Amino acid sequence: MRVSEFFKLGKGQPFLDFVDVRLDTDIAVFVDPTGLKSLNSKWGQECKSMVQHYFEAVLDQIKSGNDQRAQELVSSLRERNEFHLGFSSGKSQGHGFGSKSAESVWGALSKSAAAKSGLLKDLEDTCLLIEGIGRDMVSDAVCNIIRGPLITYTQEMCRYYGIPLNPGVASGPIWDPSAQIWESAFVELPVTSYGPVILVPKIIVRHRLSYEYGEYYTHYLLPEMQSAEKAANTSLVYLLRDGRKRVTKKDLKAKYGSDKLAVIKQTLKHPHVLDEYREEKSERAPPPLDHEQLAEVAGADVPDWDGLAERLRRLPTGNQAADEYEKLIEEILSALFYPSLCNPTKQHEIHEGRKRVDITYMNEAKAGFFAWVSQHYPAAFIFVECKNYGSELGNPEIDQLGGRFSPSRGRVGILVCRSLDKPKVLDARCHDTAKDDRGFIIYLTDDDVLQLIQQAKSGVTSMDFPLLVRKFRGLLD
Incomplete structure (x- = not known):
């Protein structure tokens, strides 16, 4: 269980x-x-x-x-x-x-x-x-x-x-x-x-730790030991037909051993190898497990993208379904944006409780759209507001989300709504907010969310999110 x-x-x-x-x-x-x-x-x-x-x-x-x-x-x-x-x-x-x-x-x-x-x-x-x-x-x-x-x-x-x-x-x-x-x-x-x-x-x-004894010894330390043997022209060196020197890893293991004591002795002789190994591991830290990898190792399910899309299509608009809509959007965005966004908080209080945010995500992106955003703009957190309206969104909704922004928390948010009769009007309002240096607001309609779901369903694992890139660039024009 x-x-x-x-x-x-x-x-x-x-x-x-x-x-x-x-x-x-x-x-x-x-x-x-x-x-x-x-x-x-x-x-x-x-x-x-x-x-x-x-x-x-x-x-x-x-x-x-x-x-x-x-x-x-x-x-x-x-x-x-x-x-x-x-x-x-x-x-x-x-x-x-x-x-x-x-x-x-x-x-x-x-x-x-x-x-x-x-x-x-x-x-x-x-x-x-x-x-x-x-x-x-x-x-x-x-x-x-x-x-x-x-x-x-x-x-x-x-x-x-x-x-x-x-x-x-x-x-x-x-x-x-x-x-x-x-x-x-x-x-x-x-x-x-x-x-x-x-x-x-x-x-x-x-699945495993980044540091692995066998990998370090075989692919980092032994090549350095081979070079040292060649330079000293030891008894382990033999010449190939073309005159090149060769030392086999097998011979090195036979002479020096292959346990961790041997690794310590050789690393003490070549400490820069361990430094280089650490640096490379730091620069190439393994990414988090994706949905499929977690499902495989834990015997869990993968996201039911069709089911999520159908639930969104069938959900009615209006205040009575507002809580259900917010919960559904949180499920969809959590699945779509993992592992870039994590640790969600609902009704996150800011300004000593005077303001609340529907959903706040921690931005831990290392690649893709959310990583790019955090490199150029304050985006430690990504704020999400959900509006289950059957009507147009106006300046109050824009100002509500924009009021959550700050340099320390972040100045990027997503406004999720059902549909728009006049999308160009909302485009202009979001653009004005960015132009006035009040933050960056991307809005997503049902059609936009369904497009993101379809992309995920098709097996695209990129975190670039071209739809979000296009909408964000529109704020900068």
Whole structure:
């Protein structure tokens, strides 16, 4: 049973911001520290900072010879099962640096030349350089380190989707980066018959971690070792018929080994290789899983584009259906614009509650239209207003959305309505708003939304959204 089924949400994975995990076992996806670092949002930066500060604290204790303190920090990453991510085939077990593995993990870290020399800098480095640590352990460790922000996210999503929160639930260890200590508290969390659940945003999970020991050794470190052998003209070098020197990777592995200890020794000789690997991974962080990939790994559904289109066509206009219209538009836009836009908030209060926005999305786009917009204009958030009118939209509706804009929140919004008899009039009003430096408003009618749905249905996975590009350019003319 999934979270959506247990709490009877009436919607599946494509329309949920979090991973709709099975409660009785794990889903084989992982939180990648590299992907986490690529987030632009305040929440993402907080998570990145917490992971970095935690690992620096552990390494500082190891370098200072304070073994007991280092072991305490590591052992607080308990093996817990609230996240339901990883390799467990039966009941969720967790694979963190918990009580069973704390001694071995701490021992490997404290004795490692990589940790003492400064070669080890990031948590994901342990996948490459520390024996016994794999992607499941790193992913679970990350989840535990950012437990505090994930609990806050869980509470926000529960309020958004109508999931009941139970008070007085033990939080588990929460990392305080300022005090560099683990704390605990009683918090509000959703509780199922399988226990408490901490939700994880689907935008931060991946099939695998970006850092992979085999990839690093085979495709980055061994080529550098080949060059070094050739330059020194060692016994591993032999000449081809055309006079070129050759050193095989097989011979290098036979001479130097292929375990993580060998990788550490060779990386210490060629530290720039690890720097280049880190830089490349940073520049080419793996993208979030799309709808099809999530459906495949989690056994979930893909968006029913035909069903969404039919629901929109059949929905009547007018105030009586206004709430239903807003909910439907949120489902459609959440599915269409993922992973560019995420973490939606309904009736988001601004100006100390004096104004509300129908739907506010966090803009985490790395490519396509929304990424381009954020590079040129304030667009940390994208605001959406839904008008289930059977009449024309006028200046009050434009001013209502424009009043939500600010340099810090963003100055880009989408006004969604049913149909227009005089679209050129609304074009002119949106253009005037942009020309007067009051923000950028794109309007979408039913026909526009259906066009976006048809594009998605046809298998176009580009995040360029040519319809939005055309409408935005019209504001700049």
